[in-house]
Amino acid sequence: xxxxxxxxxxxxxxxxxxxxxxxxxxxxxxxxxxxxxxxxxxxxxxxxxxxxxxxxxxxxxxxxxxxxxxxxxxxxxxxxxxxxxxxxxxxxxxxxxxxxxxxxxxxxxxxxxxxxxxxxxxxxxxxxxxxxxxxxxxxxxxxxxxxxxxxxxxxxxxxxxxxxxxxxxxxxxxxxxxxxxxxxxxxxxxxxxxxxxxxxxxxxxxxxxx
Numbered sequence: 001x002x003x004x005x006x007x008x009x010x011x012x013x014x015x016x017x018x019x020x021x022x023x024x025x026x027x028x029x030x031x032x033x034x035x036x037x038x039x040x041x042x043x044x045x046x047x048x049x050x051x052x053x054x055x056x057x058x059x060x061x062x063x064x065x066x067x068x069x070x071x072x073x074x075x076x077x078x079x080x081x082x083x084x085x086x087x088x089x090x091x092x093x094x095x096x097x098x099x100x101x102x103x104x105x106x107x108x109x110x111x112x113x114x115x116x117x118x119x120x121x122x123x124x125x126x127x128x129x130x131x132x133x134x135x136x137x138x139x140x141x142x143x144x145x146x147x148x149x150x151x152x153x154x155x156x157x158x159x160x161x162x163x164x165x166x167x168x169x170x171x172x173x174x175x176x177x178x179x180x181x182x183x184x185x186x187x188x189x190x191x192x193x194x195x196x197x198x199x200x201x202x203x204x205x206x207x208x209x210x
Contacts, residue, residue: 021099024091028084028100032107035118036076037061040069049117057119059154074123080104081127089131098179101128105183109190120190122158125183129165133173140165152205155194162187 037056041048044065052060058077062070081104088100108124110116129137143164148157166180173180188195197203 020091021096024088024096024100025103027087028103029107031080031084032104032109032118032124033111033113034076034080035108035111035114036073037119038114040065040072049114055119056114056117058123077108077119077123078127078130080108081124081129082131085128085131094175098132098176101125101132101176102179102182104128105186109186120158121183121187122161125165125187126161128183132176133169136165136168136172136176139168139172143168153198153203155191155198155203159188159191159195162191 035056037048037058037060040061041051041064046064048054048056048060048064052063054060058070058074061073081101084100084104085097088097105121105124105128107118109118109121111118126137126141129140140161144157144161146157147160148154151157162184166177166184169176169180194203
């Protein structure tokens with residue numbers, strides 16, 4: 001009898017923990033669905049997905065809507081990454097926090113609220129890194145900054161960051177390495193059009209003065 005009672009207690013604990021996993025991942029995904037780029041565009045009668053590069057991210061918002069809207073987009077996209085991971089940590093621990101990083105990232109790229117057409121996830125991925133490990137985030141940011149400065153192309157900086165952060169996570173946050181590999185691969189795939197333009201010398205440069 002005592003054995004059966006203990007069994008059901010353990011079983012209920014596992015069930016509750018599994019439920020928290022699901023709740024954390026769903027909240028993370030729907031946090032990712034919040035798209036400041038699309039919302040700011042709609043506020044001024046612009047469909048950001050049909051302007052500029054068609055990407056609902058900071059760089060395209062900068063081109064189409066200007067610096068103020070780009071700054072707001074960048075901050076919100078980063079913050080939702082931070083919040084999703086912190087929520088996972090708080091509810092279930094490190095493993096679920098890492099999975100929430102992937103969930104919020106995928107929610108940004110494939111938002112169900114916007115027909116699964118979102119941004120490329122770079123800023124949100126950076127937000128998740130800030131929550132996972134500050135030094136990892138700063139190291140990846142340094143890589144992005146160097147390649148952006150040398151190439152004057154945001155896509156080059158983003159791709160360099162994507163390639164570097166699984167490697168850097170192996171040394172700085174090894175528990176995040178599997179999730180980091182998944183996210184890095186998705187970022188590279190989402191930049192395939194940029195890669196083609198880079199190979200053909202057609203990728204536009206950014207003007208730092210402007």
